[in-house]
Amino acid sequence: MTAPQHYPDAVEELVGAFRQLPGIGRRGAERLVLAMLNWEPENLRLLGKLIAGLPESVGRCPECGMLANAGELCFICRQPARDATTVCVVENASQVIAIESSGNFRGRYHVLGGRLSPLDAENGSGLNLPALIDLANSGRVKEIILALSPDVEGRATAIYLAELLKDAPVKVTQPALGLPAGANLSFADGATITAALNGRTVLGGGRHGE
The missing domain is CATH 3.40.1360.10 (Dna Topoisomerase Vi A Subunit; Chain: A, domain 2)
Structure with a gap:
């Protein structure tokens, strides 16, 4: 049985992405995403840019x-x-x-x-x-x-x-x-x-x- 979805699609998708990291469970991933929702948009864009650039820069x-x-x-x-x-x-x-x-x-x-x-x-x-x-x-x-x-x-x-x-x-x-x-x-x-x-x-x- 599929667990009910409590957050918007974008939040749930990001929670799922963070859960792939070692040591990060459902609750930990939720806390990370909810905290990021309070960031300034430019900080979020910078984080996204840094993550996206990892394969080319490292x-x-x-x-x-x-x-x-x-x-x-x-x-x-x-x-x-x-x-x-x-x-x-x-x-x-x-x-x-x-x-x-x-x-x-x-x-x-x-x-x-x-x-x-x-x-x-x-x-x-x-x-x-x-x-x-x-x-x-x-x-x-x-x-x-x-x-x-x-x-x-x-x-x-x-x-x-x-x-x-x-x-x-x-x-x-x-x-x-x-x-x-x-x-x-x-x-x-x-x-x-x-x-x-x-x-x-x-x-x-x-x-x-x-």
């Missing part, structure tokens, strides 16, 4: 896959002082920001753009893997840190990547201490991430740069 860094201005390097890859021999592999852009907030890591990143889902039998076809494999075999990298969330999907992805990189001439490690099982790396605090990175351990049995 892209992926050609070096690491991090979010960046379209056609440009991200804020990390623009820093020549970063240690290019150490690469931290993460699932998404928010995890880059979380690790950067710790102030402890001075290497570079590789953003996968997702992770494996064992229940869906994914094989990594949608992830940014070819560039990672090329990087691992380039001879320019000494260590690859698989800094993935310690939940089921994150662990499955780490195991998959360790196997994929086992013959590459790099050391493959993962964060050890500080990250509780089932946690999402995006929401870990700086001190926790620092402890995890400092306590990283070798993962897998590849050549590890020898």
Whole structure:
């Protein structure tokens, strides 16, 4: 049975659009839309313009896959002082920001753009893997840190990547201490991430740069 519609069509449509965002339910979406109805028309038009322009103005860094201005390097890859021999592999852009907030890591990143889902039998076809494999075999990298969330999907992805990189001439490690099982790396605090990175351990049995 279809729920009754209490608001005008345009409001209901926008509520439905906001509900597609993570963490936004029906009531939260309603509050957002009703609050926006009190905005000045020019502010609403500006918001619409910013949203509509996202596909053209935001892209992926050609070096690491991090979010960046379209056609440009991200804020990390623009820093020549970063240690290019150490690469931290993460699932998404928010995890880059979380690790950067710790102030402890001075290497570079590789953003996968997702992770494996064992229940869906994914094989990594949608992830940014070819560039990672090329990087691992380039001879320019000494260590690859698989800094993935310690939940089921994150662990499955780490195991998959360790196997994929086992013959590459790099050391493959993962964060050890500080990250509780089932946690999402995006929401870990700086001190926790620092402890995890400092306590990283070798993962897998590849050549590890020898």
